[in-house]
Amino acid sequence: MTIVLNCKGFKLPRVEREKFVNLLHLGLDYDRNAGLFSIKSFNNIEKVIDAASDILGDDIVFLQHCIRCGKDFPCRGCNYIELCSTKNLPFSCVCPQCLRVRKNFETTYLTQF
Amino acid sequence: MTSNEEALMWVEKYRPQTLTEVVGLKDIVESLQAFMRTPKTMPHLMFAGVPGTGKTTLALAIAHTLYGANWKSFTLELNASDERGIDTVRDRIKDFSRYSRTGFGETIPFALIILDECDQMTGPAQTALRRIMEIGSRTSRFILICNQSSKIIEPIQSRCAIFRFSRVEKQAMKQHLIYIAEKEGHTLIPEAADRIVDFAEGDLRHAINVLQTASAYKEGIIDEKTVSLVIGEASPSQVQKMIRKALYGDFMDARKIMYDIMGNFGFSGTEIIRQAQREIFKMSDLTAEQKAELSNITGEYDYRLTQGANSDIQLSALLAQFAKFGKGIEESYADPK
Amino acid sequence: MQTQNNMLWVEKYRPKKIDDLTGNDEAKALFLEWLKNKRHTKKAVLLYGSPGVGKTTLVLAASQELEFSVIEMNASDTRSEKTINAVAKPATSYKALDNYTKNKTSGNVLFLDEVDGIAGNEDRGGVNAILKVIEESLVPIILAANDPDIEKLRPLKKVCLLVRFQQVRIPLIIALLQKICMLEHVSAEFEALERIAQNSKGDVRSAINDLQSLSEENHRLTLQDTMMLTSRNKDITLDDMLKRYFSAQNIAETSTMLAFSNIDYDDFLLSVSDNLPKRYSNPSELAKAYDYVSRADLFRGRVGTENWHLLKYFYNALTLASAINPLSYTPFTFISPPIRIITLFWTKGKRSTLDAICGKIGAQCHVSHKTAKHDFIPYIRVLLQKNSKSPLVGWFKFTPEEVDFLLKMGRF
Numbered sequence: 001m002t003i004v005l006n007c008k009g010f011k012l013p014r015v016e017r018e019k020f021v022n023l024l025h026l027g028l029d030y031d032r033n034a035g036l037f038s039i040k041s042f043n044n045i046e047k048v049i050d051a052a053s054d055i056l057g058d059d060i061v062f063l064q065h066c067i068r069c070g071k072d073f074p075c076r077g078c079n080y081i082e083l084c085s086t087k088n089l090p091f092s093c094v095c096p097q098c099l100r101v102r103k104n105f106e107t108t109y110l111t112q113f
Numbered sequence: 114m115t116s117n118e119e120a121l122m123w124v125e126k127y128r129p130q131t132l133t134e135v136v137g138l139k140d141i142v143e144s145l146q147a148f149m150r151t152p153k154t155m156p157h158l159m160f161a162g163v164p165g166t167g168k169t170t171l172a173l174a175i176a177h178t179l180y181g182a183n184w185k186s187f188t189l190e191l192n193a194s195d196e197r198g199i200d201t202v203r204d205r206i207k208d209f210s211r212y213s214r215t216g217f218g219e220t221i222p223f224a225l226i227i228l229d230e231c232d233q234m235t236g237p238a239q240t241a242l243r244r245i246m247e248i249g250s251r252t253s254r255f256i257l258i259c260n261q262s263s264k265i266i267e268p269i270q271s272r273c274a275i276f277r278f279s280r281v282e283k284q285a286m287k288q289h290l291i292y293i294a295e296k297e298g299h300t301l302i303p304e305a306a307d308r309i310v311d312f313a314e315g316d317l318r319h320a321i322n323v324l325q326t327a328s329a330y331k332e333g334i335i336d337e338k339t340v341s342l343v344i345g346e347a348s349p350s351q352v353q354k355m356i357r358k359a360l361y362g363d364f365m366d367a368r369k370i371m372y373d374i375m376g377n378f379g380f381s382g383t384e385i386i387r388q389a390q391r392e393i394f395k396m397s398d399l400t401a402e403q404k405a406e407l408s409n410i411t412g413e414y415d416y417r418l419t420q421g422a423n424s425d426i427q428l429s430a431l432l433a434q435f436a437k438f439g440k441g442i443e444e445s446y447a448d449p450k
Numbered sequence: 451m452q453t454q455n456n457m458l459w460v461e462k463y464r465p466k467k468i469d470d471l472t473g474n475d476e477a478k479a480l481f482l483e484w485l486k487n488k489r490h491t492k493k494a495v496l497l498y499g500s501p502g503v504g505k506t507t508l509v510l511a512a513s514q515e516l517e518f519s520v521i522e523m524n525a526s527d528t529r530s531e532k533t534i535n536a537v538a539k540p541a542t543s544y545k546a547l548d549n550y551t552k553n554k555t556s557g558n559v560l561f562l563d564e565v566d567g568i569a570g571n572e573d574r575g576g577v578n579a580i581l582k583v584i585e586e587s588l589v590p591i592i593l594a595a596n597d598p599d600i601e602k603l604r605p606l607k608k609v610c611l612l613v614r615f616q617q618v619r620i621p622l623i624i625a626l627l628q629k630i631c632m633l634e635h636v637s638a639e640f641e642a643l644e645r646i647a648q649n650s651k652g653d654v655r656s657a658i659n660d661l662q663s664l665s666e667e668n669h670r671l672t673l674q675d676t677m678m679l680t681s682r683n684k685d686i687t688l689d690d691m692l693k694r695y696f697s698a699q700n701i702a703e704t705s706t707m708l709a710f711s712n713i714d715y716d717d718f719l720l721s722v723s724d725n726l727p728k729r730y731s732n733p734s735e736l737a738k739a740y741d742y743v744s745r746a747d748l749f750r751g752r753v754g755t756e757n758w759h760l761l762k763y764f765y766n767a768l769t770l771a772s773a774i775n776p777l778s779y780t781p782f783t784f785i786s787p788p789i790r791i792i793t794l795f796w797t798k799g800k801r802s803t804l805d806a807i808c809g810k811i812g813a814q815c816h817v818s819h820k821t822a823k824h825d826f827i828p829y830i831r832v833l834l835q836k837n838s839k840s841p842l843v844g845w846f847k848f849t850p851e852e853v854d855f856l857l858k859m860g861r862f
Contacts (some may be wrong), residue, residue: 084620100640120814421750
């Protein structure tokens, strides 16, 4: 099974102090009140994901955030997955629907600029 | 004329120390002497004229006259083409006016700043200089030296009394050379003196350097042959060689010489192209029309060099034009109309 | 508008606002956080990642928006410690200088682009020079490196906040191209844009350049048009480029090649100039080709830091020099690296000796270095040749090396 996370904030099970420090060191941020982790630095993003999936004992896939429609979507189903050097990492993107629908593009364009 | 006994280069040794000792330049010296009588009234000065005509000498003589033997404490000598940017100039002037005393109290309430080769400064740098002059004018007087006053921005010109120096007159130069030779225990043959005067083109400094070098060849008499030898040995030959190689179809060799001049002699693209301009007119195997045409081409690339990014590319392009031109000459001989 | 039409689209659509920058949102956020609030934690920030992903654009947009004055310095022009010191040091000590901050409220930042160019060059003190600049600087410093591999820049890690830039994702590039097509009234097939984006390998700049060169002419773009796009090979060597340049059968071929390469055009220009005589043996052809190269250099000189629209004419002139006589091409071995680099490398020591000599003459005879070089050295050389023990040596305070240099100098 694969665990799917949204990049804005996610929960991890309680870990021992050493691992927790390591996670922060790698570039995670922890919001004590909400109990959520978020990603602060992307310098070691691959290592962050490795560490997190280690803790969760499963593969992690991050959802992408579409800059046009605002929805979250997985990389699965993307036509360019073979060419992408950042697949499954939590970055913004454009979802396949928005990319092909010109109407949608025009509304985004007109509202955004 | 008194001489500066310590100096070993004759240009320094025989550089006049006071205004009264300066040969020629009668009108300029008279105006300056008026300022010297009441130094307070002295404005900023600008000396404009071709090299070796006494601009620096007069500036230094003013310093001597104002401050006497201790002139170095009250005088800042700067060369715009040597200083790295206007910021360095500003800093040095600032430091100087801070640490140097403000002249000799009441009678000479200022220190002297001599800034040579001002026309080498860029427009923005000159604008900055103008501000420096404004700030500094309470405690300092400037003597600005340049080859062409037209290259100095208007606001600076209008703040200065401008003096124009013309080429040193041939007869005066000849007499001066003979005088120096005599002082040094040599006899300068008149024909040899003429040869030096012709070569120096009104530049006294250059003439004296030729004379001193010639004196090292032979004790006693300096004749025309020795002078020619010195001129041949000391005048640029590489640039002419480069031009010849290009004209006679050996572009690669010509370019090699070009890089050699830049690398080994430390000459800039501009210096080489200006020298090339002079060399063209010395080449006896070209007709007047051909010289004019080559000079025209050179002018175009002199301009491009000032605008472009890489001087070696512009020089290479110039050499390629020479090679094409040389080929044209060759063909016109082979197939006379 | 005429000037607008002549512009490169990469410049025309270079985002002026931080928000308009495509991709790398997280890097943006990290960098802005540093610039706004965290400058006290690290004095310098290093933005790194492959070319064309928006590092320079971010710096320019952010400084505009946050009202910093950027003192920009392209590190690839300055490959030695000496030059870095000359350029970067005065800039870093400008903090107190009013004229730089007159219209800006937030102060200065020093921006050193392409630091991997110098940092990799350890024998010239590259990394140490940068470290020194950072250490002595009074203003915050932004460094940018094109090498996505951070290993080479490891020594900078201690003093810099590292911000990694990722390749921009293909859908984001397609979206950007769609936007530009709309603004430029280009009707483009989706598949064509898709192909350009895929081909760019995450380099936004090259994608926009491709789009412009393929569609500017008739405002239409089909998949067919993009078929001539050869894959952008980032590892293409200078020799490959020269070979394709000199063997081009027509200027269209050269034009395509230049548009689709990522090579440093300054180095390329120098190498073209070096090799031109090997390509054209006929003096008329050589002169014609050199005339174009000279013009290209002219435009290069005028491009400077702001007239980027002139870059188009630079490429145009360079292109014209490539196919003066296509039929005469026969393969030849290239002169590389540029002759100038070899020459200057050889003479660096000589140059400083000459400078020292000129300085000493200047001090004694009240003349500039230039006059010393032209009007004194030729004579002093002869005087020393006549008598190498001449008292002149002591008077000028020449060192034995300097005397030796003058004696061996030869005739100019």
